[in-house]
Amino acid sequence: MHYERFAPSPTGKLHLGHAFSSLLVYNSTKKNNGKFLLRIEDLDFQRCRREFEESIFEDLNWLGIKWDKKPIRQSQRFNLYTDVIKILWKKGVAYKCECTRKDISKAFQNFDKNQSLSPDIYPGTCRTKTINHDNFSVRLNIRKAIELIDKKDLFFFNKSEINTPFKKINISPETLVRDFGDVVIARKDIKTSYHIAVVVDDSAQKISQVTRGYDLFKSTFFHVLLQKLLN
Numbered sequence: 482m483h484y485e486r487f488a489p490s491p492t493g494k495l496h497l498g499h500a501f502s503s504l505l506v507y508n509s510t511k512k513n514n515g516k517f518l519l520r521i522e523d524l525d526f527q528r529c530r531r532e533f534e535e536s537i538f539e540d541l542n543w544l545g546i547k548w549d550k551k552p553i554r555q556s557q558r559f560n561l562y563t564d565v566i567k568i569l570w571k572k573g574v575a576y577k578c579e580c581t582r583k584d585i586s587k588a589f590q591n592f593d594k595n596q597s598l599s600p601d602i603y604p605g606t607c608r609t610k611t612i613n614h615d616n617f618s619v620r621l622n623i624r625k626a627i628e629l630i631d632k633k634d635l636f637f638f639n640k641s642e643i644n645t646p647f648k649k650i651n652i653s654p655e656t657l658v659r660d661f662g663d664v665v666i667a668r669k670d671i672k673t674s675y676h677i678a679v680v681v682d683d684s685a686q687k688i689s690q691v692t693r694g695y696d697l698f699k700s701t702f703f704h705v706l707l708q709k710l711l712n
């Protein structure tokens with residue numbers, strides 16, 4: 482079965498980009514005899530509001546989109562995300578990080594300029610630290626994670642235009658290390674992350690095709706790694 486999802490965050494009203502992508506997904510499910518699933522990505526309890534969730538339903542109705550199955554709401558699924566983070570701990574690929582943004586930018590200033598890390602990439606300060614308090618995030622040790630999987634499995638199929646064929650994209654381990662580094666898999670405040678929630682939910686909803694904006698294109702690379710790690 483062909484399943485696709487529309488997964489907005491209720492942090493405001495839907496905009497034209499949402500309308501475009503929801504219709505794109507809806508038409509694709511119709512064409513493929515698939516199901517259109519709705520997922521409310523409301524992990525960020527500081528910014529998400531129920532009233533915006535209501536307006537998402539209204540706007541989709543207005544667009545003539547009907548969703549199959551009951552929508553799922555990420556804020557009701559924290560236990561599942563916690564379980565998956567526990568699995569990553571057991572595999573030995575997780576570690577605690579107590580750094581603030583300030584700590585991280587300071588670490589960069591002390592860094593040897595010859596090291597070709599970009600400023601967005603975590604320098605690994607806490608990788609070997611012992612942390613005995615509760616104010617920490619959890620990071621994925623990306624090098625260790627890559628060691629656990631078969632590199633041949635690191636690929637996905639992509640198309641950037643509607644009427645072009647899918648092309649196989651191979652993900653090189655070097656790209657993961659260079660462009661992602663040790664990504665946060667559980668934030669200090671919500672104890673999970675966008676990446677973990679999406680990978681868990683795409684699996685639970687049996688999603689076979691994902692439509693996303695270019696701003697999130699690169700996250701696909703990391704999601705494939707998590708999918709392989711978690712089988």
Ligand SMILES: [Zn+2]
Pocket residue numbers: 577578579580605606607608
């Ligand atoms: Zn740290």
